[in-house]
Amino acid sequence: MKPIVLAETANMDRLEWLRLRQKGIGGSDAAAIAGLNKYRSPIQVYYEKVGGVKESEPSEVVYWGTILEDIVAQEFSRRTGLKVRRRNAILRHPEYPFMLANVDRLVVGEDAGLECKTASEYLKDEWVEGEKIPDQYFIQCQHYMAVTGRSKWYIAVLIGGNKFRWDVIERDEDIIRYLIGIESEFWQRVIEKRPPEMDGSEASTNLLNLLYPVEAVVDDEAELPGEVDALIEELETVKAEIEQKNEEKARIENKIKALLGEHERGRTSEYVVKWSVVNSNRFDSKRFAKEHPDLYQQYIQTSTYRRFSISKNKSRKVVFQ
Numbered sequence: 316m317k318p319i320v321l322a323e324t325a326n327m328d329r330l331e332w333l334r335l336r337q338k339g340i341g342g343s344d345a346a347a348i349a350g351l352n353k354y355r356s357p358i359q360v361y362y363e364k365v366g367g368v369k370e371s372e373p374s375e376v377v378y379w380g381t382i383l384e385d386i387v388a389q390e391f392s393r394r395t396g397l398k399v400r401r402r403n404a405i406l407r408h409p410e411y412p413f414m415l416a417n418v419d420r421l422v423v424g425e426d427a428g429l430e431c432k433t434a435s436e437y438l439k440d441e442w443v444e445g446e447k448i449p450d451q452y453f454i455q456c457q458h459y460m461a462v463t464g465r466s467k468w469y470i471a472v473l474i475g476g477n478k479f480r481w482d483v484i485e486r487d488e489d490i491i492r493y494l495i496g497i498e499s500e501f502w503q504r505v506i507e508k509r510p511p512e513m514d515g516s517e518a519s520t521n522l523l524n525l526l527y528p529v530e531a532v533v534d535d536e537a538e539l540p541g542e543v544d545a546l547i548e549e550l551e552t553v554k555a556e557i558e559q560k561n562e563e564k565a566r567i568e569n570k571i572k573a574l575l576g577e578h579e580r581g582r583t584s585e586y587v588v589k590w591s592v593v594n595s596n597r598f599d600s601k602r603f604a605k606e607h608p609d610l611y612q613q614y615i616q617t618s619t620y621r622r623f624s625i626s627k628n629k630s631r632k633v634v635f636q
Contacts, residue, residue, distance in 0.1 A: 316464035318406035321415065325403040335405055337364050339415035340498050342430075345458040346451035348501050349494070353451075356519040357501065357511045364505045380433045383473060387431040388420050391471040391481050398423040408462045411495060413502040416462035422469065427483075429469045430456055436475030448482060454494070456484045461491045529619050547625055 322335055340348065340360075347355035373381070388399055399420035408414035420429035432452065434442060441449045448456075448470060456468035471481040504511060513519050572590055575581050581588040604611040 316409060318416065318463050319409055319412075321405040321407045323404050324417070332405075336415070336417075337366065339407065339413040340364075340458075340502060341415050341417060342455040342458045345494055345498065346454040348497055349454055350514075351450045351454055353516070356514055356516045358513055358519055361501070361505060361510050365508065376435075383433050384419060384431045387433065387471050387473050387479075388429060390473070390479055391429060391431070391469065394479070394481065395469075397425065397469075399429050406462055411499065414458070414462050414495070414498060416459045418459055418463065421463075421465075426466045427469060428456075428459055428463060428465055429471065430459070432470065432472040434472055434474045439474050439478065442472055442474055442480055444480060448484060453484060454490075457487060457490045458494055460484075460486045461494060524621075527621075529621060532621065550625075 321338070324332060327335075343352075343355075344360050346352040347360045348357050350357065391397070392399055399422050402418055402421050404417075406416040406418070418428050419431045421427075422429055430452065447453070452470060456470060460466070460468055466486045468484045468486075469481060470484060471479070473479055501511070503509075513523070571581075571588060575588065575590045579589060579591055600611075
């Protein structure tokens with residue numbers, strides 16, 4: 316099976332490339348749709364495809380990842396002896412035209428490709444030698460194998476600018492069938508303009524702030540559907556469970572503190588426990604405002620945001636920030 320070339324990208328500008336990406340699901344989209352990308356949620360991908368949220372200029376992380384891609388590819392070739400080449404094209408699955416791939420490299424003389432990554436030092440634990448590849452990149456490579464028909468995919472990563480690791484991911488037909496299923500269902504939603512449900516990810520929270528910013532707020536009231544009552548009851552149940560868990564957490568901590576007593580540290584065969592003395596200096600803003608009101612006004616900074624609250628009556632109000 317050979318993929319179809321949707322477009323050659325060697326001389327394509329970024330805006331055109333972004334427009335073509337909206338015509339299907341790419342490798343980085345696949346993990347988000349599967350719920351395995353902590354930076355992007357399925358609903359965020361949906362709005363990117365339907366044009367509800369425009370992609371901004373690449374971040375510093377994305378920029379340097381692109382700049383260092385060639386270095387990672389060269390180092391992979393040096394360490395493995397394998398020759399790789401660019402494939403400057405957006406590739407399309409011959410049977411599922413919504414499945415797209417913009418691969419980093421293809422391996423010459425092998426039925427394989429290469430994905431190049433960079434990671435900060437803070438993410439080094441996700442790339443421990445001998446451990447599995449992070450889920451989102453494993454899914455990304457399986458997506459590429461689904462589109463290109465290749466039997467394996469190499470992945471190479473430069474961590475913190477000074478640690479290099481490479482590995483190989485074998486084609487998994489069960490996972491590919493799963494991806495085809497969830498991507499088919501997702502793309503049908505895009506066609507029918509049926510967004511997926513919101514989830515609790517930070518990406519979804521950020522998306523809501525982008526879709527409905529402070530500047531868009533109008534001073535009127537919406538008639539909410541009856542299902543909101545059930546959602547609020549569900550929310551109250553979750554809050555009660557969180558409160559109960561917090562009390563349980565405090566109970567366990569207090570039992571350990573009582574065993575420590577006046578000792579700052581304690582040790583078991585498995586753990587070191589500390590109940591340390593900490594000095595914290597805090598700025599007394601209220602006193603400063605009272606004693607130096609003019610100077611306080613010069614440095615005060617107003618922040619504007621949307622506050623979510625639920626009230627049943629005037630005497631009972633719950634506020635979420």
